[in-house]
Amino acid sequence: MLSRTADHLYWMARYIERAENMARMLEVTYRMSMVHNAAQSEAGLWVPLLRIADNYDEFIAAYDEISARNVLYHIALDEKNPSSIYSCLRAARDNAHAVRVAMSSEMWENINSLWLEFQQLDKRHLLESGLSEFCDWVKSRSHLFRGVTYGTMLRDDGFRFTRLGSFIERADDMARLLDVKYHLLLPSANDVGGAVDYYEWSALLRSASAYEAYLKVYRDAVTPLRVAELLVLRQDMPRSLHACMNELTTILDQLNGETGNECKRQAGEMHSRLHYGRMENIFRSGLHEFLEAFLMHNNRLGMEIQRTYLNAPKVDEPELMMDFKW
Amino acid sequence: MATIQYQNQKLSAFDESFDSQLGVRSVYAPYADWLAGMDFAQLAQKSRDAELLFRRVGITFAVYGEEAGAERLIPFDVVPRILAADEWKKLSDGACQRVKALNMFLNDLYHGQEIIKAGIVPESILTNEMYRPEMQGVDVPGGIYAHIAGIDIVRTAADTFYVLEDNLRTPSGVSYMLENRRMMMRLFPDLFRHYPISPVEHYPQLLLENLRACAPRGVSDPTVVLMTPGAYNSAYFEHAFLAQQMGIELVEGQDMFVKDDAVYMRTTEGPKRVDVIYRRIDDDFIDPLAFKADSMLGVPGLVSVYRNGGVTLANAIGTGVADDKSTYIHVPEMIRFYLGEEPILSNVPTYKLGEEDDRKYVLEHLAELVVKEVQGSGGYGMLVGPTSSKAEIEEFRLRILANPGNYIAQPTLALSSCPTLVEQGVAPRHVDLRPFVLSGKTTTVVPGALCRVAMREGSLVVNSSQGGGTKDTWVLQC
Numbered sequence: 001m002l003s004r005t006a007d008h009l010y011w012m013a014r015y016i017e018r019a020e021n022m023a024r025m026l027e028v029t030y031r032m033s034m035v036h037n038a039a040q041s042e043a044g045l046w047v048p049l050l051r052i053a054d055n056y057d058e059f060i061a062a063y064d065e066i067s068a069r070n071v072l073y074h075i076a077l078d079e080k081n082p083s084s085i086y087s088c089l090r091a092a093r094d095n096a097h098a099v100r101v102a103m104s105s106e107m108w109e110n111i112n113s114l115w116l117e118f119q120q121l122d123k124r125h126l127l128e129s130g131l132s133e134f135c136d137w138v139k140s141r142s143h144l145f146r147g148v149t150y151g152t153m154l155r156d157d158g159f160r161f162t163r164l165g166s167f168i169e170r171a172d173d174m175a176r177l178l179d180v181k182y183h184l185l186l187p188s189a190n191d192v193g194g195a196v197d198y199y200e201w202s203a204l205l206r207s208a209s210a211y212e213a214y215l216k217v218y219r220d221a222v223t224p225l226r227v228a229e230l231l232v233l234r235q236d237m238p239r240s241l242h243a244c245m246n247e248l249t250t251i252l253d254q255l256n257g258e259t260g261n262e263c264k265r266q267a268g269e270m271h272s273r274l275h276y277g278r279m280e281n282i283f284r285s286g287l288h289e290f291l292e293a294f295l296m297h298n299n300r301l302g303m304e305i306q307r308t309y310l311n312a313p314k315v316d317e318p319e320l321m322m323d324f325k326w
Numbered sequence: 327m328a329t330i331q332y333q334n335q336k337l338s339a340f341d342e343s344f345d346s347q348l349g350v351r352s353v354y355a356p357y358a359d360w361l362a363g364m365d366f367a368q369l370a371q372k373s374r375d376a377e378l379l380f381r382r383v384g385i386t387f388a389v390y391g392e393e394a395g396a397e398r399l400i401p402f403d404v405v406p407r408i409l410a411a412d413e414w415k416k417l418s419d420g421a422c423q424r425v426k427a428l429n430m431f432l433n434d435l436y437h438g439q440e441i442i443k444a445g446i447v448p449e450s451i452l453t454n455e456m457y458r459p460e461m462q463g464v465d466v467p468g469g470i471y472a473h474i475a476g477i478d479i480v481r482t483a484a485d486t487f488y489v490l491e492d493n494l495r496t497p498s499g500v501s502y503m504l505e506n507r508r509m510m511m512r513l514f515p516d517l518f519r520h521y522p523i524s525p526v527e528h529y530p531q532l533l534l535e536n537l538r539a540c541a542p543r544g545v546s547d548p549t550v551v552l553m554t555p556g557a558y559n560s561a562y563f564e565h566a567f568l569a570q571q572m573g574i575e576l577v578e579g580q581d582m583f584v585k586d587d588a589v590y591m592r593t594t595e596g597p598k599r600v601d602v603i604y605r606r607i608d609d610d611f612i613d614p615l616a617f618k619a620d621s622m623l624g625v626p627g628l629v630s631v632y633r634n635g636g637v638t639l640a641n642a643i644g645t646g647v648a649d650d651k652s653t654y655i656h657v658p659e660m661i662r663f664y665l666g667e668e669p670i671l672s673n674v675p676t677y678k679l680g681e682e683d684d685r686k687y688v689l690e691h692l693a694e695l696v697v698k699e700v701q702g703s704g705g706y707g708m709l710v711g712p713t714s715s716k717a718e719i720e721e722f723r724l725r726i727l728a729n730p731g732n733y734i735a736q737p738t739l740a741l742s743s744c745p746t747l748v749e750q751g752v753a754p755r756h757v758d759l760r761p762f763v764l765s766g767k768t769t770t771v772v773p774g775a776l777c778r779v780a781m782r783e784g785s786l787v788v789n790s791s792q793g794g795g796t797k798d799t800w801v802l803q804c
Contacts (some may be wrong), residue, residue, distance in 0.1 A: 003592045005582050098557045101570035105383070111383050157594055259596030309594040 004160040006308035008099040013165030015092035019085045020142035021173035027135040046071040048180045053083045104152035161273035171244035179291040208239045228261045229279040242274040266301045328361045330745040338450045339740035353408045356520040401795030405745045407777040414801045418771045420671030421477040425763040430664040432471035436461045442761045456646030467540045473640035475763045481742040488674045496606045499776035501564035506798040522803040526774035530571035536766035541601045548601035551575045555607045555623045584627030602682040651700045651734045680731035688735040695735045756780045773801035
């Protein structure tokens with residue numbers, strides 16, 4: 001298929017997925033803010049959210065105060081913030097608009113009406129009391145789009161590039177979420193079992209739609225190690241890193257053409273880390289270090305996909321020579 | 327109860343549905359009966375449904391000069407334009423006849439120029455900006471230059487049709503013919519049982535067959551693509567729609583490149599050869615090496631491959647010289663010269679302001695005439711004398727005097743009106759008609775057209791960029 005078409009489909013899916021994950025993170029932080037915690041300042045609660053999206057510095061430059069309202073506005077609605085939910089949905093719709101012929105008409109109508117609905121939202125209500133409602137709306141529109149994609153799109157490379165975008169993005173978002181939350185939560189891990197701690201861990205699980213799954217799988221207290229295991233290594237958990245890598249390796253194998261060997265190699269290497277990894281070992285050498293390496297590898301895989309398929313150079317450009325230690 | 331009796335409304339022109347002496351015309355009789363059973367609120371609701379559906383599907387167009395990416399809906403009118411079988415036969419025969427002659431004219435102009443030697447078309451045509459010397463002596467497959475043509479036709483009386491304009495470059499609007507039909511079937515399924523309406527849905531397949539048939543010699547299974555200037559072009563929806571309906575790639579200039587005298591597109595599996603390009607981008611922007619050097623939309627080297635026969639462009643380069651308003655006046659003679667036939671459709675009498683006698687007359691009668699730029703389109707840069715103020719006329723006079731050769735003038739035609747849903751009810755509004763003529767092995771036209779309607783009372787400007795709307799056009803089979 002046309003490289004540009006694949007590029008738009010891939011980024012359309014990435015932006016939808018990113019919007020969904022921003023909504024998940026926003027909601028979990030919002031819920032945490034409702035649990036009274038004397039040790040936690042308001043800024044301390046919201047800063048990690050800004051760090052996840054890599055836009056702490058921009059935020060500090062643009063706003064005079066780290067308040068709930070400012071952060072909510074920045075993450076949900078700020079047109080100047082390229083990773084706000086507003087910007088993600090707009091970019092998703094723009095990408096879809098550019099290649100509407102490459103998808104089913106139901107998909108196009110779905111994403112177009114998503115964008116039209118978003119513009120109709122009562123923004124002030126959202127900031128004052130409608131945040132949960134808004135986050136639910138973003139999530140359910142994302143689910144709907146995924147569903148209509150899965151249910152109506154021809155199983156050609158267009159479908160595969162769309163899914164590729166979703167899972168590269170999901171892996172990235174999940175790893176960031178875990179990394180930042182562990183930073184925040186682990187200092188108090190020695191008093192596992194405290195009420196606040198329980199709420200925060202379970203909020204993290206809920207943000208990944210993993211709370212009920214956790215209970216089903218472990219039938220036991222919420223502990224950091226198990227939370228990490230569930231979200232990193234369990235392949236039956238659809239938002240875990242392992243599940244994302246399962247999808248990515250499968251999709252890359254199905255793509256037509258002979259040019260993707262380096263992509264497949266990189267994805268396979270990442271996959272085996274997760275497939276054969278043990279949480280105890282990862283914890284021993286540091287979860288943060290592991291997640292950081294995963295993020296770099298995932299990023300490199302994204303660039304390799306971009307180079308091989310989506311930019312499709314006329315002449316062979318050398319592959320990117322980068323390597324990171326795990 | 328809704329009605330097309332037009333109570334208390336004065337008809338200023340021939341009306342498609344109604345005659346003040348004879349009442350409702352026979353083609354509209356079943357419609358009028360059906361309409362009598364509807365109330366105005368129901369009809370208005372259908373109209374709102376249609377708008378909602380169009381917006382959801384994203385059938386929008388961008389307007390030049392507005393914020394980049396701004397999207398507007400073209401108003402859709404729920405009352406169809408209905409043409410009887412014999413009316414259509416005359417229109418379609420006439421349109422095909424014109425396009426045949428125009429293709430022969432282009433082939434002649436870019437080869438032996440017999441028509442100039444015969445003294446029918448003046449040699450000055452070779453200095454027309456739209457004449458492309460690059461095409462002189464180049465053979466194109468089948469001698470076809472205008473594979474797709476949109477002929478703008480207006481009606482002034484029961485049996486009087488005029489061709490306003492031949493669009494031979496990148497005519498647009500066919501998606502509205504198709505989408506309006508779909509919308510009408512969705513909104514008013516019961517109406518389709520009352521009328522033997524000719525189908526139009528096969529247009530994309532017919533177009534694809536035509537495009538495949540004009541592939542370079544020796545290519546048995548050609549790769550056809552549709553080339554668009556991009557998502558911000560005013561007709562982007564149509565480009566996307568047609569590509570999808572034909573199942574071909576929608577490409578932009580950046581997706582293609584030239585190598586070893588062939589055109590390729592960049593795909594996820596590597597470069598793929600392109601044989602036929604249905605291009606919806608003007609000559610000027612198609613190849614920065616051949617025309618506008620600063621065009622970011624084109625493919626460097628494309629024209630050179632084209633001239634060598636390595637790829638087919640539809641429409642051909644250089645068709646603009648034949649739909650120019652100063653060439654228009656010669657079309658009836660072209661028909662006689664190439665086909666030995668009498669023109670079925672008339673031209674509108676046209677004054678050339680570059681000629682002294684014509685200019686004198688026009689400047690004395692500006693308040694009665696329509697003045698257009700020779701290469702203008704989209705309803706921009708024109709003066710409609712009878713509906714303009716004194717000041718507007720005087721301002722336009724100065725523009726004409728600055729460059730008279732750039733203008734032509736025509737009498738203001740009383741365009742026919744057609745019942746149209748407006749705020750006050752169903753009222754007559756002026757319309758035109760653009761059937762789409764396809765040329766390949768044969769010259770054909772699907773039985774339908776883009777019908778444009780001036781939504782403002784009394785207005786004669788139907789262009790969408792000037793607030794015009796569209797209607798479904800029904801051609802009856804009997």
